[in-house]
Amino acid sequence: MKTKIAVANGDGIGPEIMQAVLRIFEANNVQLEYEFVEMGKSYFDAGYSTGMTPAAKETIEKLGILFKGPMETPKGKGVKSINVTARKVWNTYANQRDFRTLNGVETVFSKAGIPINLTIIRENIEDTYGGIEHLLTYDVAVGRRIITRPGSAQVIRYAFEMARRKGYTKLACGHKANIMKLTDGLFLETFQEIAKEYPDIQSSDIIVDDLCMKLVTHPENFEAIVLTNLQGDIVSDLCAGLVGGLGFAPSANIGDNISIFEAVHGTAPDIAGKGLANPTALLLSGILMLRYLGFTENAAQIENALLYTLERGIHTGDFGNKSIPAATTNGFANAIIANLGKVPSDGGVIGKENQDIKVGLQQQLSKNKLTVTKGIKEEMVGVDVFVEAGDLQPNELAELAKKRLTDNFNLIMISNRGTQVWPTGSIYTELVNEYRVRFEKKEGKTVTQKELLHIAADFSEDAKVCSVEFLMKFGDKIGYTLAQGQ
Ligand code: NAI
Numbered sequence: 001m002k003t004k005i006a007v008a009n010g011d012g013i014g015p016e017i018m019q020a021v022l023r024i025f026e027a028n029n030v031q032l033e034y035e036f037v038e039m040g041k042s043y044f045d046a047g048y049s050t051g052m053t054p055a056a057k058e059t060i061e062k063l064g065i066l067f068k069g070p071m072e073t074p075k076g077k078g079v080k081s082i083n084v085t086a087r088k089v090w091n092t093y094a095n096q097r098d099f100r101t102l103n104g105v106e107t108v109f110s111k112a113g114i115p116i117n118l119t120i121i122r123e124n125i126e127d128t129y130g131g132i133e134h135l136l137t138y139d140v141a142v143g144r145r146i147i148t149r150p151g152s153a154q155v156i157r158y159a160f161e162m163a164r165r166k167g168y169t170k171l172a173c174g175h176k177a178n179i180m181k182l183t184d185g186l187f188l189e190t191f192q193e194i195a196k197e198y199p200d201i202q203s204s205d206i207i208v209d210d211l212c213m214k215l216v217t218h219p220e221n222f223e224a225i226v227l228t229n230l231q232g233d234i235v236s237d238l239c240a241g242l243v244g245g246l247g248f249a250p251s252a253n254i255g256d257n258i259s260i261f262e263a264v265h266g267t268a269p270d271i272a273g274k275g276l277a278n279p280t281a282l283l284l285s286g287i288l289m290l291r292y293l294g295f296t297e298n299a300a301q302i303e304n305a306l307l308y309t310l311e312r313g314i315h316t317g318d319f320g321n322k323s324i325p326a327a328t329t330n331g332f333a334n335a336i337i338a339n340l341g342k343v344p345s346d347g348g349v350i351g352k353e354n355q356d357i358k359v360g361l362q363q364q365l366s367k368n369k370l371t372v373t374k375g376i377k378e379e380m381v382g383v384d385v386f387v388e389a390g391d392l393q394p395n396e397l398a399e400l401a402k403k404r405l406t407d408n409f410n411l412i413m414i415s416n417r418g419t420q421v422w423p424t425g426s427i428y429t430e431l432v433n434e435y436r437v438r439f440e441k442k443e444g445k446t447v448t449q450k451e452l453l454h455i456a457a458d459f460s461e462d463a464k465v466c467s468v469e470f471l472m473k474f475g476d477k478i479g480y481t482l483a484q485g486q
Contacts, residue, residue: 172226
C-alpha cells in the first residue's frame with residue numbers, strides 16, 4: 001500500500017521544481033501517493049487569511065506530512081508568512097538543515113580540499129518569530145523574544161537524538177547568553193541539563209559570533225550545532241553559503257505529529273516560469289522525507305543518482321562549470337532519472353544505515369498539549385513601569401515616581417534603552433522618549449500583584465504608561481536583568 005502525503009506546489013519556481021522532484025520519485029518507483037493541497041499566495045489573494053483553504057489544513061493534519069514548494073507572503077498587507085505560520089501552528093519544533101560538500105559544486109572549501117559535513121538544528125517555533133511587536137511610542141518599537149524551557153528541551157533533545165542516529169561524536173550549542181542572560185541563558189541551561197543524558201556525545205557551547213567566525217575559517221571542526229530560532233536562521237544560511245548556496249540547502253521541519261519538508265530558498269521570482277531553477281534543494285528535502293518515512297532504499301538510490309549527476313558536471317544555471325552548458329530544471333531532473341542505479345566515485349550513500357531522521361509518531365489529538373513545570377516557589381518582588389515622559393530629564397521623572405511610592409516600596413532605578421540614567425548615570429547617555437522605572441518591595445515586605453498594578457495606575461496620572469513587567473523570583477533564580485550600569 002502506498003503512503004499518502006500532502007503536497008503543496010508553492011509559488012514562483014515552486015511548481016517547476018516540485019514537478020521535477022516528483023518525476024524523479026516516480027522514476028524510482030517510490031510508493032507514495034500525493035494529495036495536492038491549496039496553499040500559497042493565490043489563496044491569500046482569494047481571501048484566505050492564513051494562505052490555505054480549510055480543506056488543505058484538514059488534509060495536512062490528517063496525513064501528518066507536508067512536502068511543500070516555496071511560498072510567497074504578500075507584502076504590505078499585514079499578513080504573516082505562511083511558511084512560518086505552518087511551522088508554528090503544527091509545532092514542527094526542530095528545523096534540521098544538513099550541509100555537506102557535493103562533488104561538482106565548487107566552493108572555496110572544495111577547492112582547498114576541506115570537506116564539510118554538518119547539521120544545523122534550529123529551534124523553529126519560539127524566539128522573535130512569535131512576531132509579538134509593539135510601538136510603545138512613536139519613536140520606540142519593542143519586540144518580545146520568547147524562549148521557553150519545554151520548547152528548548154524539545155529541540156535540544158531532538159538534536160542529541162539526531163546526533164546519535166547520524167553517528168556524530170559532538171554537538172555544540174550556539175547562543176548569546178552573555179548578553180541575553182535570561183532568554184539564551186535558559187536555552188543554554190536546558191542544553192547543559194539534557195547533555196548529561198547523552199554522555200556518548202561530546203557537548204560544548206559557543207557564543208554565536210565566535211561560532212560564525214569559526215564556521216567560515218574551520219567548518220570541518222563542526223558536526224552538529226543547535227541554536228535558537230533567529231540565530232539558527234542566520235547561521236544556517238551562512239552554512240548554505242559554505243557548501244554552494246541556497247540551491248543546495250534542504251530542510252526538514254520536524255514535529256511529533258506533523259512534519260514539513262521544504263527547500264530553504266524562496267520562490268525566486270526573478271527566474272520563475274523560465275525552467276531555469278535548480279531543483280536540488282527540494283530534492284534533498286524530499287530525500288530527508290523519504291528517510292523519515294522509512295523509504296531508505298529509495299532515498300539512497302536517488303541521492304546516489306544526484307551525487308553522480310553533480311559529479312559528472314551536470315548543472316543548472318546557478319552553479320557549476322560555466323564551460324559546460326547549463327541544463328534546464330527538466331533537463332537536470334532527466335539526467336538524475338537516467339543516472340538512477342549509478343553511484344558516485346566515493347561509493348555513495350547506503351540504504352538503511354543512513355536513516356538519519358526519526359520516524360515520528362502520528363497521533364490524533366483531542367486537546368492541545370500543555371507543558372508546565374510545577375512546584376517552583378515564586379515570589380513577586382517589584383515592577384518595571386515603562387513610561388513615555390515627554391521632555392522630562394531622568395531626575396524630574398524620578399521626583400514624579402517618588403510621589404507614587406508607598407511604605408512597601410523603594411524606587412530602584414530608571415533606565416533608558418536599557419542603560420541606567422538614575423540614580424546614577426552619565427550626562428553623555430542619549431535619551432529617547434521611553435523610560436523604564438523600577439520599583440522594588442522593601443526587604444521583609446510581601447506585595448501583591450494588585451499593589452504593583454496600582455503603582456502603575458497611579459503613575460499614569462503623571463506620565464503615559466506604555467507597558468508593565470512584573471519582577472519575579474523563582475526559587476533562588478532572579479527573573480529579571482539589571483540595567484547596564486546598575
Ligand atoms: P529566494 O530564495 O527566492 O531568491 C534569492 C536568490 O536565489 C534569487 O536570485 C533566486 O533566483 C535564487 N534562487 C533561489 N532558489 C533558487 C533555485 N532553486 N535555483 C536557482 N536559483 C535560485 O529569496 P527572496 O528573493 O528573498 O524571496 C522571494 C520570495 O520567496 C519572497 O516572497 C519570500 O517571502 C519567499 N520565501 C519563501 C520561503 C519558503 O517558502 N520557505 C523561504 C524564503 C523566502
